[in-house]
Structure formats: structure tokens, C-alpha cells
Amino acid sequence: MQAIKRKKQKEKIIEGFFLICAFVAVVSVLAITAFVFYNGLKPFISNSYPLWDFLTGVEWRPGSNLYGIFYMIVGSVYATFGAILIGVPVAILTAVYISEMASSRIGKKIRFAVELLAGIPSVLYGVFGLGIVVPYVLNISPMAQGESLLATILVLAIMILPTVVSISETSISAVPKEYREGSYALGASKIQTIFKVVVPAARSGIMTGVILGIGRAIGETMAVMLVCGNPIAGIPTSLFDQIRPLTTNIALEMGYASGVHQELLYSTGVVLFIFIMIINLAVNKLIKAKVGS
């Protein structure tokens, strides 16, 4: 009896240990949120910098104590929106080709290529952007430099391709065969079937892919840092203007900032974090809705 009891106790203890391990993820999320928000909200609570000026300012000049991020928010949103506008149609059509039109052998090969594209570290996209996209933009740009909103949009559009392709492709492949057969039986052509039946049926999966793509684009740092120009002021008004997204602001200056300057970089992180949380919640909702239907 004693032995069995001890064995049971041991099992309980180890189960507890497993639970703790699983709980590390929860603790990490809480700690990340707490640390970023604590540091980021400090300057506004202690009144060392007014929140309103921070959110609406269009100049970031640590030297003259000016820390406005409105032009960065605009830059981030423009860049993300542009990337989605270009990247998503290409990605969805590629996904359609892979799952509906390609033979399984070719489909497999393209899938491998897309996976490879997903595995290339973002820095290398940036190096590519700096070596190819920026000089190209410079050629057609009226400005003196190629680092611009346009270059950022193009690099980001490339970077979201693998995410959107692979998730859309999975959900398009998951559409039951009967849907297609039904559509053919009604006399629809292959293309009509794809765009009137299959793609709408896979809508929520494709949306999830798009939103994850948005998340990737808005959170991207290293690639963007190399091609965006990082100006210290100014709302972008044309595609050839330089931008300074929220992410690069943090990465550029965190290394040497201190005091209020450093805290306001955390605040920049908080704003980015809020964007990401909204995106995460949207994904979660979509996935739940899909399970529900």
C-alpha cells in the first residue's frame, strides 16, 4: 500500500512539474506585457512627457526633447496597407494555382519553394531590398534617395507572400470535393468554380492568412530598417518619401538611449504591442468562427 501511495505521490509531483512547464508560456506573455507596459507608461504617469504630444507629434528629435510618433504610426500603417494590397492578391492566386491547377508533383515543388522563402531570415530580405529594390526605386524616384515608402512596401509585400500562400493554400485544399463537383454539375467552368465556390468557401482561412500577414508586416523590423530611410520627422505624402515605422524606431535607438528617451522607446513598443494585440484577437475570433461553422 505504502509503495503504491508513494508512486502515486511521485506521479502527482511530476504532473505538477509538467503543468509548471506549460505555464511558463503564460508567465512569459504576462511578463512581456507587464515589462513593456510598465516601462512604456512610466513617462506619462510620472508626467515627464505628455501622452498627447507623444501620440500626435510629427518629429522625433531626442536632442531637442521632441518625441512624436504620429508620423511613424502613419508610416507603419501605409507600409502595411501597401504590402497587403500588392502581396495578398499574388499570394492568393499562387495558392489557387498550387491547390487547384498544378499537378501534385509541381504543386509539391512550389510548396517547397514557398517554404524556403518563409525560412529566409528577414535580414536577407533587407539586404536584397538594399541591393536591388532601393537602387531601382532611386531610378524612378524624383528624390535623391531610394530608401522610401515604396521600397518598404515592395520588400514587405515579398515577405508576407509565404505566410499568406501557405495558409490560404491549406484552407483552399480543405474545401470538400463535393462543392467542386456540385459546381461542375451545374455547368460551371473550372475558373468559375474556383472563384465562385472554392475561394468563398475557404474565405475564413484566407482571411486568417491575410491577418497574420498584416501582423508580420507591421512587426517587421530588420528588413524594413535597411530600406525605409528612417527620417526624424515628417508624415509621408508620396510613395517616394522616407518613412520610419514604429519597429525601426525602437531597434535603431535602443542601443544607446537612456532616461526618458529610453522609456519613450518602450512607449513606442506599447503602441506597436496594441496594434499586434488587436490583430491577434482578430485571428483568434476568425479561428473560433471557423470552428463554430
Added chain:
Amino acid sequence: MGRTAKDSLVKGIIYLATGITLSVLLSIVGFIFVKGISLVNWDFLTRDYNEKVVYAFMESGDVPLSIDEENLNNKQPYDQRYETLLEGPIYVENIGAAISKVSYKNHSTEREQIVISYIEKDSPLNGAIDSTGKAIIIGTDYILQSINGTDFSDMTLEEVSKTISAESGELKIKVVQPGGGIKSNIITTLYMVLLSLIVALPLGIFGAIYLTEYAKPGRLVNAIRFAAECLAGIPSIIFGLFGMAFFVVAMNLQISLISGSLTVAIILLPVIIRSTEEALKTVPMAFREGSLALGATKLQTIFKVVLPCAVPGIATAVLLSIGRVVGESAALLLTAGTVAQIPGTLFSPGSTLTVQAYYVAKEEGNIELACAIGIVIIVIVIVLNILSRITSDKLDVFNKK
């Protein structure tokens, strides 16, 4: 427009889109290989990034040249990526080596220097020691700067060879070990992979065991799943911010290998939890029931039956994680730094390959070098990709049986 015409048009657009996706991939990989390949060689992989000055001590010798003049001239001593030969080579008997004068030019520096272009087998240089008595290696391509206090700058090659020949007995030579390589970055990357896996792997695997084998559906499990999803969605710069605030500052670990690897470990958690969970789920319920029916405890069942069956899945998780660490840059930029050195301790900084690629592209504007590093990274990524394909196939095979 007729239906067929419209259909073919749409088909054309679909082909075009797929073509764009594929050509983008090709042009990125192609660009990096074309730009960088001329820099990738053995020296590039085995040298430090920074030049290092060394004082070498040795006994002068009298070693005759064992190869003929023409052969000596044919030795390609200098690093042709950056150096062009100006004078030489001249063979100097008392150090048993030939020296040449080259002009060195890379993206940021331009100078003339004396380099060692050939070393005899019995050369005193091969027995050189440093000031502490430790043996040091002097190879061809090392830069000679002075001997017994006589500086070589402003001297012609002829003068240098005469100066060296005039010395005898104990020689003290100042040499510069050439830089431009990525050895330190490769080693830092390896350390980073190992350390972060040591932390994240047990946590992730045990966490996944809890979720699949123990947890009953409910709030707790939902919270854990939601947290893992959140972690997967947080951009790496935010992890960097957290790592900076928590590991670097609050725990006072400084910008170091350990801060970087702990930060990356958190990034890896969702990857490992998810793939381990998937792997555990593929193990048929009957296996567990059979084990339990034989009188094994739940724990024994997990460690002796379930986990061994899930090994290919866990191997996939490890491979994915390695890929993640190799590709990680924003978080490491803030927590492990950009110093291209082999970290001496857990608490010294070091830059991984990706961070180094960023650094040379951004701070030095040297795209060729960034691409050369990119080639190494892409090769690693491709190898990992193929390996993970093999391991996940193994899991499928097991499942079909």
C-alpha cells in the same frame, strides 16, 4: 467577352501570380549567391572578423629556399579579394619566409602593407610563441609590421628584407592576423542555438506533454493555448524590448550571450510546444491503453511508449527551432549585441550570423559581405528544411503502419 476567353484570361493571371512568387524567390536567392559567392572561401569561414595584432617571439634561423624562384612567384600569397600585388616576393632566409608588398583595399580602407607570402617548412615562424610563451600560428597572408622595434611602414620591400636579414638571435615580430572572416559569428550562432535549446526544449516538451496527456479541457488549458498563440504572434522586436528590460537590466545579465539565448528561448517556446503537441497527438490511443493495461503507470507510459514514438516530431521541432534561432535578428540585436567576437563567457556579447549580416549591410554599407554571410545562412536554412522534411516523413510512415 465569351466565357472561355474570360477563363483563359483569369488563368493567365493566375499563372502570372505564381510566376511572380517563384521569380521573387529565385531572384532573392540568386542575388545573394551572385553578389556574395566571390567572397566565400575557407579563409572567410575560418578567420575572425576583426584584425588582431600579435607580437611573436622566435629564434632567427638560416633556412634556404627549397623551391625554385618561379614556383615561389607562382604562390598566390595575397588575399585576392582585397589585395593586389605591388612588389615581390622576396625570400628572407633568417625567418624562412617570403614577403611581398601589396595594396589592400576594401570598402572602407585602403593601404599598402607587407604580407608573408610563403613559409618554409623549417621556418622559425612555425615555432613562434607569444609573450606568455604560448605557441601561435603565423600563416601566409599575415601582415608584417615591425621587427625588434623597427617599423616597416614607409619602407620599400627591398629595405624591409634587408632590415630583417640584418637581425639575428632573438626576434620580436609584430604581425597582424588578417580579419574579414565570420568564424566568431558562426561560433556565436552555435552557442546561441545550443543554449536556447537547452532552456526551451525541456520546457516546451514537458509543457506539450501536460497539454496532450494530462490536461482536461477548461480554462487553464485555454489560457495556456492562448498564451502560446500570443507568443507566436508577438514580433521579435517586442521580445527584444522585453529581453532588454528583464534579462539585460532587471536581472543585470548585461548585453550578453545568456540574455540573448534566454530571450530566444521564449521565442522558441510556442514552436516547440506546437510541434511536440502535434507529434504526441499522432501516437495512437491504443498504444497508451496497451501500456496502461500491462500495469504501467501513466508516467511510465509517457516516457517509455508515447515519447519514443513521437521522437521524429520532436526532432522536427528541434530543426524548426534551430532555423528560428539562426534567422533571429531584431531580438538579438537588443540583447546580445553586435560585437563580432567569440563570447568568452556566458556574460560576454557576441553577434550571430544574421546580426552580423545586418551590421555590415547597415553600418558598413558592404552588401557583398552581407550576401556572403547570407549564403552561409541560406545553406543552413536549406539543410534544415530538407532534414525536417525527412523527420516529418518518418512520423507519417510510423502513423501509416
